[in-house]
Amino acid sequence: DQQVKQNSPSLSVQEGRISILNCDYTNSMFDYFLWYKKYPAEGPTFLISISSIKDKNEDGRFTVFLNKSAKHLSLHIVPSQPGDSAVYFCAASQGGISSGSARQLTFGSGTQLTVLP
Amino acid sequence: DAGITQSPRHKVTETGTPVTLRCHQTENHRYMYWYRQDPGHGLRLIHYSYGVKDTDKGEVSDGYSVSRSKTEDFLLTLESATSSQTSVYFCAISEPVGRDRSGNTIYFGEGSWLTVV
Numbered sequence: 135d136q137q138v139k140q141n142s143p144s145l146s147v148q149e150g151r152i153s154i155l156n157c158d159y160t161n162s163m164f165d166y167f168l169w170y171k172k173y174p175a176e177g178p179t180f181l182i183s184i185s186s187i188k189d190k191n192e193d194g195r196f197t198v199f200l201n202k203s204a205k206h207l208s209l210h211i212v213p214s215q216p217g218d219s220a221v222y223f224c225a226a227s228q229g230g231i232s233s234g235s236a237r238q239l240t241f242g243s244g245t246q247l248t249v250l251p
Numbered sequence: 252d253a254g255i256t257q258s259p260r261h262k263v264t265e266t267g268t269p270v271t272l273r274c275h276q277t278e279n280h281r282y283m284y285w286y287r288q289d290p291g292h293g294l295r296l297i298h299y300s301y302g303v304k305d306t307d308k309g310e311v312s313d314g315y316s317v318s319r320s321k322t323e324d325f326l327l328t329l330e331s332a333t334s335s336q337t338s339v340y341f342c343a344i345s346e347p348v349g350r351d352r353s354g355n356t357i358y359f360g361e362g363s364w365l366t367v368v
Contacts, residue, residue: 138293140293166355168356170359175361175362176361176362177255177341177359177360177361177362178294178341178359179359180356180357180358183355183356223293223294225294229348235347235348236282236284236299236301236345236347236348237282237345237348237355237356237357238284238296238299238309239294239296239357240310241293241294241295242293243291243292243293244293
């Protein structure tokens with residue numbers, strides 16, 4: 135039973151356009167969410183995060199939106215670049231940003247983003 | 252670069268043999284983790300450590316053991332490898348949640364590709 139779901143295994147977008155990657159979760163105890171990017175043969179790289187006390191967090195071309203009532207978050211990349219082509223993982227955890235505990239992450243299965251030149 | 256080194260990076264082994272993967276960090280982070288990545292499952296937590304000699308099980312711990320005798324090293328052992336343990340293994344590190352900004356995410360190593368034949 136997957137608590138974090140990424141229902142789109144793949145997404146293709148034209149360079150310069152917006153990429154929207156979606157993630158749904160079922161565990162209402164999750165209160166901190168992260169996105170990771172992964173290139174082939176490399177480890178996942180942290181991209182952006184959001185706490186449940188916010189509904190939006192922005193960092194350059196990357197924006198994450200959180201809809202707690204729908205248990206849904208999305209990652210927007212604007213404008214998309216060919217170097218953004220990678221697998222994107224959504225992850226969730228409990229403990230917010232102040233619990234002093236380990237950061238145990240539950241991951242989605244990933245979405246392969248391909249940005250076409 | 253998160254200062255995490257995994258070894259070996261690639262290994263092929265036979266069913267029934269013991270295998271040990273090593274993770275070494277130079278960041279002096281308190282928490283260390285072992286995840287495995289499989290198609291359709293994203294990354295799943297195997298074991299984690301919250302200090303020297305202190306470890307706990309994750310979601311998919313059966314068939315694995317871990318040890319942490321020094322802050323910088325976290326070993327993952329497959330006592331008797333099976334074909335179902337063919338996977339990519341990622342070590343990760345983090346600070347306690349809320350300790351500083353770096354505690355609000357975890358950082359991954361480059362991965363160890365294990366094939367059990």
